[in-house]
Amino acid sequence: MLKRERHQYIMDKFQETEKINTIDLAIELRISEDTIRRDFNELHNKGLINKVYGGAFLVKCNSKNVFDIAIINEEKKIVVGQKALPFLKEGQVIIMSGGTTNLSFCKLIPIDFSATIYTYSLPIAMQLSQHPNIELIFIGGKLQKNAMVTIGIDVVHVLSKIKADICFLGVSSIDENQGLTEMGYEVSVVKKEMIRVSEKVIAMATSDKINGKMMHKVCGLEQLHAVITDLNPKSPKVKNFVEAGVTVL
Structure with a gap:
């Protein structure tokens, strides 16, 4: 070729x-x-x-409408979101990271759902702003323009004061040995703090994110309550995760 x-x-x-x-x-x-x-x-x-x-x-082209987010592999992300819905309980304190998998998940949340949700993702905050019973706290900081999320010490400081029932964590890469890893150092620091202050951590990973590795480690698999994918838990691609004792849905 x-x-x-x-x-x-x-x-x-x-x-x-x-x-x-x-x-x-x-x-x-x-x-x-x-x-x-x-x-x-x-x-x-x-x-x-x-x-x-x-x-x-x-490299994704900029949309004419800043909130008109193109979602690649949206069908897979909807499957992940549907599997995550049972983890939602009325009155929870929730932390939600950025990413289009979590954005797809937010679109599935019932309109009358009541909870307190913290997020540093601008698109997710805009999506959740349509829910009248959600107390929405957007965490401000330095804006990472390509991902439309805030990063930096201000974000980490706000997160450090939260006691969350559950964290829905978008995944850039997840590997049996390396755990969760990220491209950017600052995002990895923010996600580490999200995990630290949350009672349960749910990793949201489409199949293309599995068995990959990036430069900055976020956490090991032992810190996750569950990994939700678009795959069947019996799929060979997640066999090693299951054998390592990880709950895969």
């Missing part, structure tokens, strides 16, 4: 998944990992993808 054809193949593959893993793509195309890394570097320099440790993400 010529380089031009590989680049087109990579861009076409992003129509199916949010992240492409370097090793998996090298095996799929039967070429070296170094070749894939060079391809990723070229596409990154053209502003088409974001190259990260172990893979790459597609």
Whole structure:
């Protein structure tokens, strides 16, 4: 396959998944990992993808409406959200991280649900603002514009004062040995504090986030109450998680 054809193949593959893993793509195309890394570097320099440790993400175009969020693999994220709904109880204090999986989950929450919800995600805050019985606390701080979430010491300080019943944690990558990992250091620090102040932590992970690894560790699997995916718990992809004693739904 010529380089031009590989680049087109990579861009076409992003129509199916949010992240492409370097090793998996090298095996799929039967070429070296170094070749894939060079391809990723070229596409990154053209502003088409974001190259990260172990893979790459597609650069998303800015929407004309800042709150009109395009959700990739929305069907999978709806499945995750539906499985998470039974964890909601009236009157809970809830912390919710950012991400389109949690955004899809929020769209499924019954309109009359009553709870206190803290979030540092602007799109999720806007979605939950439509619920009259939810006491919504948006945690302000430095805005990370690409993800529309706040980060920094101000966010961590507010979180440190909360006693939450449950945390719904969006996942960038989750691995049996590495646990939850993140691309950005500041987001990893915020998520660590969310976990620390929550009685239960529910990791929300679509299948493309499983068995991946990023630079900054958030937590080990032992700190999670459950991992919710779009997969059947008997799927070979989550077999190692189940065998390690993780509750997978």
